[in-house]
Amino acid sequence: MTKSDIKSWNQKELEEFLVSLGEKPFRARQIYSWLHQRLAVSFQEMTDISKALKEKLASCCKLTGLCQVRRQISAVDGTRKYLFELDDGNRVESVWMRYQHGNSVCISSQVGCRMGCRFCASTIDGLVRNLTPAEMLDQVYRITADTGERVSHVVVMGMGEPLDNYENLLKFVKLLTDERGLHISQRNVTVSTCGLVPKIRALAEEELAITLALSLHASSQEKRLALMPVANKYEIHQVVDACRYYFEKTGRRITFEYALVGGVNDGEEDARELAALISDLNCHVNLIPVNPVLERDFVQPDPARIQNFKNKLEKYGINVTIRREMGRDIDGACGQLRRRYAPGGGE
Numbered sequence: 001m002t003k004s005d006i007k008s009w010n011q012k013e014l015e016e017f018l019v020s021l022g023e024k025p026f027r028a029r030q031i032y033s034w035l036h037q038r039l040a041v042s043f044q045e046m047t048d049i050s051k052a053l054k055e056k057l058a059s060c061c062k063l064t065g066l067c068q069v070r071r072q073i074s075a076v077d078g079t080r081k082y083l084f085e086l087d088d089g090n091r092v093e094s095v096w097m098r099y100q101h102g103n104s105v106c107i108s109s110q111v112g113c114r115m116g117c118r119f120c121a122s123t124i125d126g127l128v129r130n131l132t133p134a135e136m137l138d139q140v141y142r143i144t145a146d147t148g149e150r151v152s153h154v155v156v157m158g159m160g161e162p163l164d165n166y167e168n169l170l171k172f173v174k175l176l177t178d179e180r181g182l183h184i185s186q187r188n189v190t191v192s193t194c195g196l197v198p199k200i201r202a203l204a205e206e207e208l209a210i211t212l213a214l215s216l217h218a219s220s221q222e223k224r225l226a227l228m229p230v231a232n233k234y235e236i237h238q239v240v241d242a243c244r245y246y247f248e249k250t251g252r253r254i255t256f257e258y259a260l261v262g263g264v265n266d267g268e269e270d271a272r273e274l275a276a277l278i279s280d281l282n283c284h285v286n287l288i289p290v291n292p293v294l295e296r297d298f299v300q301p302d303p304a305r306i307q308n309f310k311n312k313l314e315k316y317g318i319n320v321t322i323r324r325e326m327g328r329d330i331d332g333a334c335g336q337l338r339r340r341y342a343p344g345g346g347e
């Protein structure tokens, strides 16, 4: 018998399950609080639940818990990078960053990824599997427990394409922002996508207040295609139109991510073209000097060229920031910690 994934259920689903076991509905509130507020890692610790019910739960439910394999703490800014192992031995990365506005966690949504972006380490071995809502949540829970500090912001920008795991992502967002759980504000949740157009449009209809970050990385269809195979499926203007729709529906300003790759997309002409592409959108551009990935040969532009790109965009009236690099002294680009510490590979 496959066990039920109790941590992926909302309180109503949990209640239905408990009632089907012959329990009183209010038990759901108690157990939900143990799982999502007190961040319990076992049924044993649920002290206000009878021994008999705890045993019944243990026999028919699995309580997803991630196991910390490695943790690196930056001496520069306190950024923490975690490598977690899932029940089946797969591993995912998460990052904790301290900002003035609060603590932010970057989580993974899949093991591996099938989107194939040329500069990204997470996609090199393809997609292994989707994460469950509980596996996404537990990255935030384990980090909250480890730091002893409240997490105020969550960004789904780790390994994987969140909109390629759409239903689980939605459940995750609802559980994460539930007032009976950690109650993180929806406004403080950001989902980053490489641009799956139908899913962006569907997300716009969900009546959520989350922020959409769109990985654009190029100013023309031709250049985007050279970096991101997903552009074969969705043309750049279709992607920008879907973002416009997202803004219209949600009122949430779009963030465009733009990884600057030396000699590839960092020229003045690129800046001019980018500004023209998005000038009528309520948006913000986040420039990310590309993280060199061992298996690839992309390089960062020099700082003056990055600054020049930023200045050009500003001249055209675009809101733009250069992403501050956090945890510079600990493992490099996203997805690289997992590759280095893959079981049987690397170190």
Ligand code: SAH
Pocket (backbone or CB within 6 Å): 115, 117, 119, 120, 121, 156, 157, 158, 159, 160, 161, 162, 192, 193, 194, 195, 213, 214, 215, 257, 259, 288, 289, 290, 291, 292, 293, 333, 334
């Ligand atoms: N699949 C989602 C989210 C995960 S990647 C997406 O594509 O948005 C999070 C961000 O990091 C994306 O903008 C992605 O393009 C970017 N990224 C991946 N590898 C990078 C690298 N080596 N250097 C800079 N940015 C990178």
